[in-house]
Amino acid sequence: MQWLVLLVFLPTCLAHLNVYLSSAEVWRLLGLTAELYYVREGQINLYALNFLVPVPATIGELNFTWQSLARKPLPYSLRVDVVSNPEALHTPTLSIASTGFVPTEPQTWQVELPCTRTVAAEVDVTISLNVSIGSNSTVVHFRRRKICLKDSPRPAVRVDNAPHSATSADIFYAGAGCAGALLLIAAVAAAGCRARARKLRRARSEEQDAHAFLPDSSCKSAASYTSYRRPTSVPTVAAEERARDLQQRIAELTIQRCRVRLRSVAMEGTFGRVYRGTYADEDGREQEVLVKTVAEHASQVQLSLLLQEGCMLYGIHHERVLSVLGVSIEDQTAPFLLYPWGSQWRNLKQFLLACRGVTIGGATGCAPPPPLTTQHVVRMALHALDGLAYLHSQHVLHKDISARNCVVDENLRVMIADNALSRDLFPADYHCLGDNENRPIKWLALEALSKKQFSPASDVWALGVLLWELTTLSHQPYAEVDPFEVAAYLRDGYRLQQPANCPDELFAVMAYCWAMSPDDRPTLPQLQIFLRDFHAQLTRFV
Incomplete structure (x- = not known):
């Protein structure tokens, strides 16, 4: 993966300053053999400054190096603020004065972060550096998260044997702000799983809980709404078993990063990218x-969601299902999920929007598709129906059937895909109702929305909404209804309106899918029979 290092020119006072971490310090903190510059000759690495660097419990001090390039010392002031859990950390101390002058020769100074060892906590610390020339001053903030353990002695750490010769790749990744450090733990776990891959059998857990392998999240970040899980009444397996299952899948899917070549961005969201x-x-x-x-800048929650949701279709092989081809988490960079693709394939929602001249998510370079006929719509719905029927035959619920989670080629062949990154690439389709879960509210069946009860019948409901999307060229369902009111709206018997130019027979299928009781909704075989017969009638008519 190529990283884009964002460089922004700063005011004059920082234009004559270097602030960086030496190769020994980068090695000690992040395991990379390269210098990491925060400020270099008037340019700032915003990714490095915005990255919250974890400080292990075995490290109690931080080392920074700076130098004035202005031919004279620069006035500075330093301040260390403990942002959270102050009871776990003694007052930080500086090895230099809190005010003074940045020397013209490189100087290394230190911040001591002594844990009290009476409380186990993660302590957020901000180191603020104010540099001024005359009346101009600029403040930069270095963010650290110190891990403090209770009654844990701090062993000595040697850094004199750290390598100092940086490779070009190391400098490249370190200069990008060390965002790959977020995956350090995941990379180590995957390496261990790879060594055991030949000895272990792949085992799927009987129940994929909605919060499996994920820490708690909030609505402002990616939510822990898992798309795939097996429909069964067996009690939820232990979280560590689910994590082991996912790690095993990653180990079996691992490919070498050097075999992947990125060409162009297909879609881009706030923290997600599709190449x-x-x-x-x-x-x-x-x-x-x-x-x-x-x-x-993606968080650990978002990384975990990407891996979990992207690997849930692992082992599924069907012409109407797009399953993951490989996973790469090498080089402590963001993970890659690879899918078999072709130049003619497009995201179905983007395709439908392009049919009416709308583009979203950074999609470019595709000619407007030809107009869709009812015959086309029914055939595409049959493809999605066949893919969903196969998933159900494998005891897998999708839970997020929609146009955004399907792909289509130039011959209008449709495949069902996972929902990895969907919340980021299509944020208008997901809402949080105060329960810490961003969910596709307007695609969910009533029992799934109000009671979080999922079944093949709830997937049938969502399939009806997908059919509505096809006939409306991906208009937003219930656009006039507030997400908080959707459950009451459905409970009162209201449903989506019949689209213009939609035959009564086709809308009857949608309405049938939205029956209040799951038992009253059609089964997938019943839908297949009806839609095939209806498609045959359309073909004879044309």
């Missing part, structure tokens, strides 16, 4: 792929 690219196998044969990944 077009190629993948070369061990025999040198290349194939077109779609690559899902996250931006440098």
Whole structure:
């Protein structure tokens, strides 16, 4: 993955200053052999400054190096603020005065972060540096998260044997703000799983809980709404078993990053990106792929969601299901999820919007598709129906059937895909109702919305909404209804209106899918029979 380092010119007072971490310090904190510049000759690495660097419990001091480039010392002031859990940390101390002058020669100074060892906590610390020239002053903030353990002695750490010769790749990734450090733990776990991959059998857990393998999240970040899980009444398995299952899948899917080539951005959200690219196998044969990944500022929750949701279709093989091809988490960078792709494939929601001249998510370079007929719509719905029927035959619920989670090619062949990054790429389709879950409210069946009860019948409800999307060219369902009112709206018997130019027979199928009781909704085989017969009638008519 290529990282974009954002450089912004700063006021004059920082234009004559270097502030960086030496290669020994970067190695000690992040395991990379490279210097990391925060400010370099008037340019700032915003990714580095915005990244909250974790400080392990075994490290009790931080080292910074700076130098004035103004031919004279620069006035400065330093302040260390403990933002959270102050009871776990003694007052931080500086090895230099809190006010003084930045010397013209490189100088390394230190911030001591002594834990009290009476409380186990993660302590957020902000180091503020104010540099001024005359009446101009600029403040930069270095953010750290110190891990403090209770009654845990702090062993000595040697840094004199840290490598100092940086490779070009190390400098490249470190200069990008060390965003890959967020995946350090995941990379180590995956490496361990890879060593055991030949000995272990892949085992799917009987129940994929909505919060499996994920820490708690809030509505402002990606929410813990898992799309796939097995429909069963067996009690939820232990979280560590689910994590082991996911790690095993990652180990079995792991590919080498050097075999992937990124060409262009297909879609982009706040923290997610989708690339077009190629993948070369061990025999040198290349194939077109779609690559899902996250931006440098993505949180650990978002990274976990990407891996969990992207790997849930692992082992599913069907012509109407787009399953993950491989996973790469090398080089402590953001993970890659690879999908078999072709230049003619497009996201179905983007395709439908393009049919009426609308583009979203950074999609470019695609010619407007031809107008869709009712015959086309029914055939595309049949493709999605066949894919969903296969998932149910494998005891897998989708829980997020929608146009945004399908792909279509130039021949209007549709495949069902996972929902990894959907909340970010299509934020208008997900809402939080105060329960810490961003969910596709307007696609959910009433029992799934109000009681979080999912079944094949709830997938049938969502399939009816997908059919409505196809006939309206992806208009927003219930656009006039507030998300908080959707449950009451449905409970009162209201449903989506019949789209213009939609045959009565087709709308009857949608209404049938939205029956109040799950038992009253059609089964997938019943829908297949009806839609195939209706498609045959349309074909004879045309």
